[in-house]
Amino acid sequence: MQNVLAVCSFDMLFTYVMARWEGTCPPPPRKYYLVDAGYTNKRGFLAPYRNVRYWLGNYRGRATPQNKEEVFNQLHPSLRNVIERTFGVWKARFPILKRMASYPFDVQVRIVPATMAIHNFIRKKKLHDSLFEQFQSTTVDEDRSTEQLFPQVRPENDQIEMNRVRDEIASQLVSRR
Template identity: 40%
Template sequence: MNSEMSTLLWESVATHVINLYLDQIEKVRNELMKHIIGSERCYDIIRMGPKAFLNLCTLLRDHGGLTHTRGASIEEQVAKFLHIVGHNVRNRVMSFFFRRSGETVSRHFHRVLDALIELEDKFLKQPDGTQVPPEILNNNRFYPYFKDCIGAIDCTHVRVKVPIELAPRYRGRKYYPTQNVLAACSFDLKFTYVLVGWEGAASDSRIVKSALTRRYPLKVPQGKYYLADAGFPLKPCLITPYRGERYHLQEYSRNPPRNPRELFNNRHSSLRMSIECAFGVLKKRFPILQTSTEPTYGIKTQNKIIIACCILHNYLMSEDPNQNLIDEVRHELTIESGLQEGHQAQRENNDDTARAELVRDNVVGSMWITY
């Protein structure tokens, strides 16, 4: 009898100690969340302010299907995800701060990732071409010459983790494997289309041709076009600059355009810089997309992370744009432009090219007259 009582006593003590320990851990998590949401350093920790964070949690709950788990709130799950993509930290780091197992952190990360992907149709919308972008409409440098332009398009490289046997296919201009991501954006720096999964060795022209013809294509309304650099083919839906003429803004800083083609290239470059700026802001906000370190996720998860970060970018451009970050990126691009010329697409002699040249020449003619 004494032995049984002793066993029950020890079990009771052990249960009490465990409960105290769990209560203490829960207190640590609650204090950490209060610090994240209530601190002035909220932006430094999760890349957005408290109001934007709480609104995002509501969006993920109402439209992304994210729910509380038995031991973790929506806010905790989202905060962990944002810190991981915003600082490119490993699961074991979040495991330490939140007193969670690595498996739990990983599970929460993927829950939030999947919920963000559910918001793709809400935040990645292609333009219908019915309205002239206000950045063009309200600027006499661009209107009415570029009234049919609906955005800018370009590719960027994101580092990937692939099996050794696949590495050569993903090794393009970089010495490490990357994927070549195609994206289009509006002139307010919001992404409207993102295509992931192409090997780093794939050319921009090959990728855009696929984007225009795939099952879920890059849609360009009749008579409208995107601005693209010389790495893309000249088409009625893709207007590229004139070759053999000055193009980058830095080249015009002291010497204004001297002929119609240079004038077109100068204004084309001013507008097309929006996609480079969007990429720059995206990668500064979310270092998990930068190429300085090898990612820990496989390529399928990495593809979803790219899409999720673009969705977050668009959300923040409305909710918490951070003008200082945008200005910083624009300044860097102005300094760097012209230092490195991209690869040029091969000329294509076909009816599409001829029609595109006619569109471009008409813009040039009317622009030069009023210059």
């Protein structure tokens, strides 16, 4: 089994892929992976505030954010949503991704970027595509709480630093409203 690091843009295009890597790959300074509450908010990983309204469904209707933490958490899943939809289109279009283990490892490594390149070609050429249409109009609204699955961990220095970064972003969001 291989690890794949992929980055996508807000227009549902893959902008970076690294297949066949081991361990972790830290992002460049002042860049962050947007992660869900299943991850610890630590260096390079920007997670939502815990124990604060988060899922998109919590903000439908009249529910408006009451503080900077809720403002941040309201926007966080909206950004993550495009990532979920991009990967949803990719996985739905290429069922071979679910059967990779039957191929030699060097073939598996080449399949990932090849399928992402085809995905990008279809998206960029704006071809009539039912998968993009289907995923363009839907939102990924997770009903389960990852808070229950992943308990809060003891803060470390890099977690404290990312908490500061998140607070700074949340404060800027509130001041711009």
